[in-house]
Amino acid sequence: MPDRLGPKLDAPLFDKAVIVGVGLIGSSLLRVARSQGLARELVAVDRSGDVCARASELGLADRVTDDAALAAQNADLVILCTPVGAIGDVAAQIGPHLSAGCIVSDVGSVKSAVVTAVEPHLPPGVFFVPAHPVAGTEYSGPDAGFATLFHQRWCILTPPEGADAGAVEKLTAFWAAAGSKVEIMTPAHHDLVLAITSHVPHLIAFNIVGTAADLEEVTQSEVIKFSAGGFRDFTRIAASDPTMWRDIFLHNREAVLEMLGRFNEDLAALQRMIRWGDGQGLHDLFTRTRAIRRSIIEQGQETAAADFGRRTVADPPADQ
């Protein structure tokens, strides 16, 4: 295992950790939990037989099953990694089988709706600590995961008021051992922050790709050929998992519509600057936005390499 995830722990944090949903995030969690020795027993659950078969082939867990209820028995950690829209059903399935002292968490990109969907199904004595690792790629499924996905990324925990401090501490230790930095906030604030840093950016990426695909004056072949002018950057996040993203928008509706309203106001102002030839206004905005990227790079959340370093991937740079 790479050094940069830090040394293995002296002893596993959990006896039986159960990951429900073996997609990009779930399979990455299984990989890092295995390589960092975070649990004595790792159980993977997926309702799809194909995914279970593939998870077994990949050796992602000590046990793979499609039976969430069975898997949950005697677990001291269960992390729900399904799309947000399915999470309430899974909670209902496992609730009656959970033992007191078990920590239940998730990795959903929205938090208020997850709390509402999950909490009613959990018996007393079970600690619910919702989480959201802000990490991912445009790929999905058990093959897409990798152990370093969470390295240097933030994981946001949204424990309910009066949450058990020991449970929060233990889940924090789990994410830290996976390479993450942990931040705590309320579900409502999380949903607002992610609406602007993730959900609305995805929405406008999906939208521009859709707009481009529907034009008659410009052919789809032209859109593809000349995509290096900027468009192709948007296609990355517009290639993300459709089910996951449908659920996010349906379950963070208020915050997304609020942030989208602000985006639209600002875009109308920008549109007006173009129509009326306000070059100074355009230049001022474009100068301000340049500075934000520098901060993101300085804080280790982005590469400084030109073009995301893409050139070095598809086409290694030569000595000049």
Place this chain on the structure above:
Amino acid sequence: MPDRLGPKLDAPLFDKAVIVGVGLIGSSLLRVARSQGLARELVAVDRSGDVCARASELGLADRVTDDAALAAQNADLVILCTPVGAIGDVAAQIGPHLSAGCIVSDVGSVKSAVVTAVEPHLPPGVFFVPAHPVAGTEYSGPDAGFATLFHQRWCILTPPEGADAGAVEKLTAFWAAAGSKVEIMTPAHHDLVLAITSHVPHLIAFNIVGTAADLEEVTQSEVIKFSAGGFRDFTRIAASDPTMWRDIFLHNREAVLEMLGRFNEDLAALQRMIRWGDGQGLHDLFTRTRAIRRSIIEQGQETAAADFGRRTVADPPADQ
């Protein structure tokens, strides 16, 4: 020089090639022209003394000057690589000094406005063949360029009706030797195609970064920390050169406003789907947009590596 730009030509295409404006594109052109042997003499022109000094230090040309008029004398190729808003002035300066038979071109991201600005200043016998290499990075200036920038990217030529076939052919050979694929279209069609594949994507990227920076409920520090959720992708193109982009929007106003209108209509429909909980509509769009990226990858305009391969740049993947 890397093999993938192809073998050097048997003989240079031009005797004296002049590049006016030594930024990302101009300095990349100088580098590839030098390494591929495309001209017997290479002259670099920039109105900034600092840029001239740096171009000399970097050894980008045989001669570096701030005097465009002098440089243009006896040239058989002049490529204008300034921001679009400055291009008419440069044409006015060099026009009286151009020799019959000289090919004048440019690299501007808009074409109709460039034709209008440049053509009146060119004497008879000079061949004007506007061009636009669809390539770039978020960095600018003479240090940002590199010889392989145009490799496998499209270069669009927009020769006027009745243009000299020999001149078009020679400029095509120049861009092909620089690694580009060449396509020919009218200036008006170019401006429409680029409005959707480049200009509007940049506009909405500038806009979302501005919206995020102005929030009060979400701090700028939070926006930066959690940018890996998607936002950071937009900051790359929102970090592009402010002057260049101001000029593009001011000089491709009609096409940008037309495409922005369509984007806005589609976004309103998407907003409505979210408000009314139309999960099927969202899922359908998100499935369609996923396919477009696949085509872009298949046609060699994008890397298939997850996350643009960023992980392999900032943080090499480990054996898992």
